[in-house]
Amino acid sequence: MDRFVKWFRNSTPYINAHRGKTFVVCFGGEAVMSADFPHLVQDLTLLASLGVRLVLVHGVTPQLAERLGKASLDLAYHGEIPVLTAAALQCVKDAVGTARLDIEAGFSCGLPQTPMDGAALRLLSGNFLIARPVGVRNGVDHQHSGEIRRLETPAIRQALHQGAVVLLSPMGYSTTGEAFFLQSEAVATQAAIQLGADKLIFLEEGTEAMAPRRPGQMDPAQAEAQLASTDFAAERRPAWAGCVQACRSGVPRAHLIPRQQEGALLLELFTRDGIGTLITAGQYDVLREATIDDIGGLLALIAPLETQGILVHRSREQLELEIGNFVVMERDQAILACAALYGFIEEDVGEIACIAVHPDYRELGLGHDLLAHLEQRAWARGLRRLFVLTTQTAHWFIEHGYRPGRIQDLPVARQGLYNYKRNSKVFIKTLEAAPAARSPTA
Ligand SMILES: CC(C)(COP(=O)(O)OP(=O)(O)OC[C@H]1O[C@@H](n2cnc3c(N)ncnc32)[C@H](O)[C@@H]1OP(=O)(O)O)[C@@H](O)C(=O)NCCC(=O)NCCS
Structure with missing residues (x-):
């Protein structure tokens, strides 16, 4: 039933x-x-x-x-x-x-x-x-x-x-x-x-x-x-x-x-x-900026990962406030993947966060495409250094050119928000040139 x-x-x-x-x-x-x-x-x-x-x-x-x-x-x-x-x-x-x-x-x-x-x-x-x-x-x-x-x-x-x-x-x-x-x-x-x-x-x-x-x-x-x-x-x-x-x-x-x-x-x-x-001939999977209408789909995607402790909890209200930072990968009006980029403009630094691919669509390159897309956006906004805090996905980021960093390397505003109980690892990537365009899978 x-x-x-x-x-x-x-x-x-x-x-x-x-x-x-x-x-x-x-x-x-x-x-x-x-x-x-x-x-x-x-x-x-x-x-x-x-x-x-x-x-x-x-x-x-x-x-x-x-x-x-x-x-x-x-x-x-x-x-x-x-x-x-x-x-x-x-x-x-x-x-x-x-x-x-x-x-x-x-x-x-x-x-x-x-x-x-x-x-x-x-x-x-x-x-x-x-x-x-x-x-x-x-x-x-x-x-x-x-x-x-x-x-x-x-x-x-x-x-x-x-x-x-x-x-x-x-x-x-x-x-x-x-x-x-x-x-x-x-x-x-x-x-x-x-x-x-x-x-x-x-x-x-x-x-x-x-x-x-x-x-x-x-x-x-x-x-x-x-x-x-x-x-x-x-x-x-x-x-x-x-x-x-x-x-x-x-x-x-x-x-x-x-x-x-x-x-x-x-x-x-x-x-x-x-x-x-x-x-x-048209684009089937669409990578686009998230809108307020995506909140339901985003919550459905990230809630199980929050329960597993892989992602930090975000309330509906917080998502509504921060929706401008999110991009989503959509197929036939369903959200398959998401990711966010937060800018710390004064320090030319960006944070990659909440990157998640629906379990049925993993290992197809969607995560790679999303990350590449955010790196391009970061470059376009003048952010030359990117960091990510992760508990279970360190090697994936390492394979994408991120290197271990310290809490002191984070923007000052972000250091104050660091959750010591969660004990996430810091990874940093310096963007030397405009990142490559998205792969055709997206
Ligand atoms: C991490 C994640 C975004 C990758 O998305 P994806 O679309 O499956 O990744 P891609 O297809 O681009 O890459 C697949 C490769 O990454 C590897 N990989 C996937 N998750 C990994 C992890 N947690 N640690 C190390 N490698 C990982 C796969 O083994 C695969 O490697 P291979 O090609 O050598 O076999 C996805 O697994 C996910 O949503 N995980 C749960 C949420 C999460 O961990 N987010 C990061 C929070 S900081």
Whole structure:
């Protein structure tokens, strides 16, 4: 019960943050055929009922393979693009039609047996995608394989505005009335870009997607480096490349989530760390000056350390008075770390204090980044000597260039406040030059 209450409270900021936002969610035909599909429908319905504007894009790989098999047809590929004959196009139409009907059925009949009973959800699909033929490349005519020309964004926006969930299939139509087969990942990517979506989410298939993610967050350049590695699975490339392209085209966040993990979508969207891989061009962890609104988060971070005697006790009132000295590291509105710099201007000396990293985020370099940031601030304020009083963290400071000092080395005003009972050790660092900029982890 306690865990539920805690989880629910912790998810509140995300519920607020996601309301009114547009998410494009792409899943493969495997998801539609899987026994878990009702769970995915339920999670998507929950998102929609929390006010998320949803655009769903589905693939048809297994549905198409089945039909091609029955017709004894093989698709020849040139690069990633299939050569789609008229006979194969017929299989595509069958596969898309079946998948689309199965999805509509899932969203219609699943709800009465679920906790989402009564959440009337309208799924809308249509001729939202304008396509053109891939044409002849290197002498090969790709026939009915197409490329996206544009999306009918006003019509999609209108449908979303009216509370519908928009479903896009990997088929587009040319202005001459022909149908073309498209890659679902490309449809999702273009939809996210052209609609100015807040998130592009790919639900990935396969065991590779289930493997522990390392790292959980990256920028487009890092994702591109992964894509370039020779052992990167070919079937994952379109989604990863789509994320990179979307981020570079202004979509703030792109997520890759293992579809086969139960509740993956909810875990990714409603927990601080998620479970998938987040690709974002923007800054994820923010290092900034603390404000009075951070007091609650600061107290939650430092109170356990005060109890352990690692940090000196600071009351709420004292924190309010001294908040201007604090900086915090924030992720998704949660405070992961903090530190303070107190200046003794007359003596050009500064004190580093209350440096603390949440236990779940230690040894990731956040402490280092905070200290480097405060040293830069100290330098900018003309403070050329820094000291710190510590009971249990001496070696960490030594490794950052601090050397043992004496109580007499402290500014006079600080000597008077020294707590002999606490018996902290003094460490001092002289800043010889402007400290280096923060590491990119921050
Ligand atoms: C000290 C603290 C701020 C370091 O933050 P962090 O983000 O985990 O540190 P970094 O990732 O930059 O550095 C990790 C390195 O510091 C070492 N380290 C962490 N705490 C240490 C300690 N108390 N003493 C010595 N080394 C320590 C780690 O072993 C690691 O070393 P390695 O890379 O050689 O394995 C963090 O451990 C913390 O919040 N501790 C409790 C509060 C505290 O002691 N504050 C200082 C009060 S004066």
